Amino acid sequence: MGKKLLLEHINEPGIQSFEVYRKKGGYASVEKALKSMKPDEVTEEVKRSGLRGRGGAGFPTGMKWTFLDRRSEKPRYLVCNADESEPGTFKDRYLMEHLPHLLVEGMITSSYALGAKTSYIYIRGEYMYIVRILEKAIEEAYANGFLGKNILGTDYSLDLYVHPGAGAYICGEETALLESLEGKRGNPRLKPPFPAIAGLYACPTVVNNVETIAAVVPIINIGGDEYAKIGVGKSTGTKLISASGHINKPGVYEIELGIPVEEFIFSDEYCGGIWKDRRLKAVVAGGSSVPILPADLIFTTAKGEPRLMTYESLADGGFATGTMLGSGGFIVMDETASIVENLYTFSRFYHHESCGQCSPCREGTGWLEKILHRLREGHGKKEDVDLLVSVAKNIEGKTICPLGEAAAWPVASAVKHFRKEFEEAAARLQLSAVQKAELATH
Amino acid sequence: MSENKKIEFSIEALATAKKIMARYPEGKQKSALIPILHLAQTEFNGWLSAEVMDYVASLLSIKPIEVYEVVTFYSMFNSKPVGKCLIEVCQTSSCWLRGSDEIVAHIKNKLNINVGETSADGMFTLKTVECLGSCGTAPMLQCGADFHENLTVEKVDELLEKLRNKNERSSYLKSMITDR
Amino acid sequence: MAKVTIDGITVEVPDGTTILNAARQIGGEIVPPAMCYYTSLKDSGGKCRVCLVKVTQGSAKDPRPMPKLVASCRTTVADGMVIENISSPEVLEARKGVVEFLLINHPLDCPICDQAGECDLQDLSYEHGLADTRYEFERRTFEKIDIGDKIKLHMTRCILCYRCVLVANQLTEQRVHGVLDRGDRAEISTYIEKAVDNDFSGNMIDVCPVGALTDRTFRFKSRVWFTKPMDAHRNCTKCCGKVVLWTKGNDVLRVTARKDRYGEVSEFICNECRYEHKNLADWVVEGPRHINRHSVISQNHYEKIDLLKLKKEVERQLVFQKGKQLPPANQSTTYSTENGNSQTQTHA
Ligand SMILES: Cc1cc2nc3c(=O)[nH]c(=O)nc-3n(C[C@H](O)[C@H](O)[C@H](O)COP(=O)(O)O)c2cc1C
Numbered sequence A: 001m002g003k004k005l006l007l008e009h010i011n012e013p014g015i016q017s018f019e020v021y022r023k024k025g026g027y028a029s030v031e032k033a034l035k036s037m038k039p040d041e042v043t044e045e046v047k048r049s050g051l052r053g054r055g056g057a058g059f060p061t062g063m064k065w066t067f068l069d070r071r072s073e074k075p076r077y078l079v080c081n082a083d084e085s086e087p088g089t090f091k092d093r094y095l096m097e098h099l100p101h102l103l104v105e106g107m108i109t110s111s112y113a114l115g116a117k118t119s120y121i122y123i124r125g126e127y128m129y130i131v132r133i134l135e136k137a138i139e140e141a142y143a144n145g146f147l148g149k150n151i152l153g154t155d156y157s158l159d160l161y162v163h164p165g166a167g168a169y170i171c172g173e174e175t176a177l178l179e180s181l182e183g184k185r186g187n188p189r190l191k192p193p194f195p196a197i198a199g200l201y202a203c204p205t206v207v208n209n210v211e212t213i214a215a216v217v218p219i220i221n222i223g224g225d226e227y228a229k230i231g232v233g234k235s236t237g238t239k240l241i242s243a244s245g246h247i248n249k250p251g252v253y254e255i256e257l258g259i260p261v262e263e264f265i266f267s268d269e270y271c272g273g274i275w276k277d278r279r280l281k282a283v284v285a286g287g288s289s290v291p292i293l294p295a296d297l298i299f300t301t302a303k304g305e306p307r308l309m310t311y312e313s314l315a316d317g318g319f320a321t322g323t324m325l326g327s328g329g330f331i332v333m334d335e336t337a338s339i340v341e342n343l344y345t346f347s348r349f350y351h352h353e354s355c356g357q358c359s360p361c362r363e364g365t366g367w368l369e370k371i372l373h374r375l376r377e378g379h380g381k382k383e384d385v386d387l388l389v390s391v392a393k394n395i396e397g398k399t400i401c402p403l404g405e406a407a408a409w410p411v412a413s414a415v416k417h418f419r420k421e422f423e424e425a426a427a428r429l430q431l432s433a434v435q436k437a438e439l440a441t442h
Numbered sequence B: 001m002s003e004n005k006k007i008e009f010s011i012e013a014l015a016t017a018k019k020i021m022a023r024y025p026e027g028k029q030k031s032a033l034i035p036i037l038h039l040a041q042t043e044f045n046g047w048l049s050a051e052v053m054d055y056v057a058s059l060l061s062i063k064p065i066e067v068y069e070v071v072t073f074y075s076m077f078n079s080k081p082v083g084k085c086l087i088e089v090c091q092t093s094s095c096w097l098r099g100s101d102e103i104v105a106h107i108k109n110k111l112n113i114n115v116g117e118t119s120a121d122g123m124f125t126l127k128t129v130e131c132l133g134s135c136g137t138a139p140m141l142q143c144g145a146d147f148h149e150n151l152t153v154e155k156v157d158e159l160l161e162k163l164r165n166k167n168e169r170s171s172y173l174k175s176m177i178t179d180r
Numbered sequence C: 001m002a003k004v005t006i007d008g009i010t011v012e013v014p015d016g017t018t019i020l021n022a023a024r025q026i027g028g029e030i031v032p033p034a035m036c037y038y039t040s041l042k043d044s045g046g047k048c049r050v051c052l053v054k055v056t057q058g059s060a061k062d063p064r065p066m067p068k069l070v071a072s073c074r075t076t077v078a079d080g081m082v083i084e085n086i087s088s089p090e091v092l093e094a095r096k097g098v099v100e101f102l103l104i105n106h107p108l109d110c111p112i113c114d115q116a117g118e119c120d121l122q123d124l125s126y127e128h129g130l131a132d133t134r135y136e137f138e139r140r141t142f143e144k145i146d147i148g149d150k151i152k153l154h155m156t157r158c159i160l161c162y163r164c165v166l167v168a169n170q171l172t173e174q175r176v177h178g179v180l181d182r183g184d185r186a187e188i189s190t191y192i193e194k195a196v197d198n199d200f201s202g203n204m205i206d207v208c209p210v211g212a213l214t215d216r217t218f219r220f221k222s223r224v225w226f227t228k229p230m231d232a233h234r235n236c237t238k239c240c241g242k243v244v245l246w247t248k249g250n251d252v253l254r255v256t257a258r259k260d261r262y263g264e265v266s267e268f269i270c271n272e273c274r275y276e277h278k279n280l281a282d283w284v285v286e287g288p289r290h291i292n293r294h295s296v297i298s299q300n301h302y303e304k305i306d307l308l309k310l311k312k313e314v315e316r317q318l319v320f321q322k323g324k325q326l327p328p329a330n331q332s333t334t335y336s337t338e339n340g341n342s343q344t345q346t347h348a
């Protein structure tokens, strides 16, 4: 059994309540931080832990925290990104639903480190039922002196609120999230300035993923160095993986970074192998935005080394033969899955979610969807395969925010690794009703 | 609510709205717009008419266009009337891999409507949506705040029957899942 | 001050200048095109992506190149920055791609568009576009809408530059139009046909880079290249009163603000000047206005259009393109269908 730092008590009856959570050692990190550490020392521990952002980009959290403009006179904000909308990702939902106090505790400890007096949890609107769960946990924390004025008798005060969105994947992008939190359309901002300088209400702001903030709790409890001992190289600690698709045991698993991908897929502790005794065809390892890999490349890198569940190993080989850990949305496809159809669902998704501000993404995502739609329907053309790649290339790197890349990479990689399938789809001519009728009259 | 009644929050809803507005710093009350629109959608039959949007604008002292811009951006806000129960079926990758197409086809058949349409009795509106973070329990649909997961055709039948009998308007804010 | 090099030409500009404006100081071929940026509109730019350039050296201090192409309209210079625009094949390739994106849902209805001849998108596609369209799907359509009694919105032509929204935000108290919906469904609209009525709403027409917002009082009165632009002014209590009159004979067909060589207005005008003084006698005419445009109707897209007519229009446009003043209509025998004499000066 791998070490569990986040989900250790998830099966404890009543762990959603303050009482049980506290009994299991909850809120120790708040006590430790507020009573015996200076804010910068908390940041220092997070730096030493090597924790990297769990929202997708993997940016070192401690470093991000040091960028926060502390000289500014303005208030500082911590905003938790609970927008979780990347297809294949559902770990934040699991964590918030079952361990709401872990997130609340992480928010308090992290807000203390950053000197935030007001913090927000921005949660996707579709998770409305979790808003209630979180609000209840927050109420309990207030009632027990962990939130509000003079927490635990110290001079640190904090207010924490939950803020629901209303259905827009783009609000997971941190500056779109801030716009949305300000009551506007979720249009990503042009950067610079970065949120660390001018974020929420143009004040210095840190945006962190739910899991990132939850991980601060064990880091403060056991110390950054201890945390960093888990994992391999620059991939330290544990990570929640959302496993879905054609596997025997879909669900959220906490893994120690560094276990082999093969073990993750086949071990009974995790995915439990491919369903229906079928063979593995392909994996999208880090949420819909990352390149898809065929079975052979997911088990071993192009160099022939076993592929591990780490940021570096998954990325080994770059875009030619590698992928990314991303948000940890692990989608598995068996031998019967159509790569063309799966890609169509992704492209439809990005088309639906583009905010529409910048022309390459606004126009390009729709175009990609249309080409894939006709390939899927059997009205495709031979040229469509290269056209897909070309349109994706024209989007990539030309947009305001990374949604452009997120839409382009899956296309480029799917065609690269499964070109034959696309060519076959293009050759598969399906007769329209009219054509069929014509044939019948002959 | 009758058609000609003045558009106005109930006393409780107004109190909630005021509470929500207090969460944001002085002068930043526009931040409360999205939560209050959710509230309004629940209050006014599951959709946001121009009159409702204008009312929300006046509550927050912002321009009506600022409300329209937001309402039309977010997929959970309906700017047209919907059936009593809004059935939202996820159709993205993980759900598709585990049979969401069949679920959608079944509902279409059963209710005799297309995606985007409302059943003749005004009971159900069918909508397809993108990943709702329930990929590990796919296929799934959302109705109001409730997630219905690991769907089969039989489960869908049961659910539709139950909703029909309950005969209540679905809402993202109401019918919370109780703690498990 | 910062010294920057663009396509091998070095220029010194104040700190905080954008790459685009630094390039404009150099002028000529190396100036990136811009469809959404507008100097006098706060927060404009960054959206259309036609102005992308490559920064091969970030600054003298930190010479690393920037990893992606950057929007020159929103990226400020640093001392020692080295930039490639037309000298970078990558930039030209990217721009071609962006122009293609801007056109795939565009109706290509220049022959019936009031903006033809003064359209930034027309210029852009002529200079940077592909000869053929690779887009075979149905183009997006929207209903035409009247925004009040003075402005017509052809949403199909809109490229979502957001300029009109910004101008309304900046110049008027009560913005009633804005961007609705999202992605490629997004549209500029007044909601439920609310009219835009305030003293400066007409400026939305001038900032629109395409034919999405046009002057209803001018629509179809004349192709723009058959009119004669004149600088003129009047005493106005609401605005600067400095305008361009678009005249044919003694008739004032249209009044607009004055645009600089990059199509930008720095002094906006009020609706009274724009709509209510279509009478030469109301104005002090300063003289003909030099318009430097090169819009050309690209032949490729209009197979259905009368080819002879099109050819004439193109020829006429080519004269335009050379940066010359348009020959008065009565001197150019080819366009004899459009009459009108060549009166150039009238005093109030
Ligand atoms: C299109 C897009 C969608 C994103 N969605 C999410 C999301 O749902 N949740 C999240 O935590 N980060 C998301 N991100 C990443 C955030 O922008 C940001 O990097 C992250 O919240 C930072 O937190 P971290 O450093 O703790 O990972 C998204 C980014 C992009 C470009």
Ligand code: SF4
Residues within 6 Å of the ligand: A170, A187, A188, A353, A354, A355, A356, A357, A358, A359, A361, A362, A399, A400, A401, A402, A403, A404
């Ligand atoms: S890349 Fe797409 S989502 Fe991001 S700003 Fe541009 S249009 Fe919006």
Ligand code: FES
Residues within 6 Å of the ligand: A087, A088, A089, B090, B091, B092, B093, B094, B095, B096, B130, B131, B132, B133, B134, B135, B136, B138, B140
């Ligand atoms: S793909 Fe359907 S919930 Fe994620």
Ligand code: FES
Residues within 6 Å of the ligand: C033, C034, C035, C036, C037, C045, C046, C047, C048, C049, C050, C051, C052, C071, C072, C073, C074
């Ligand atoms: S002019 Fe720079 S992005 Fe549009």
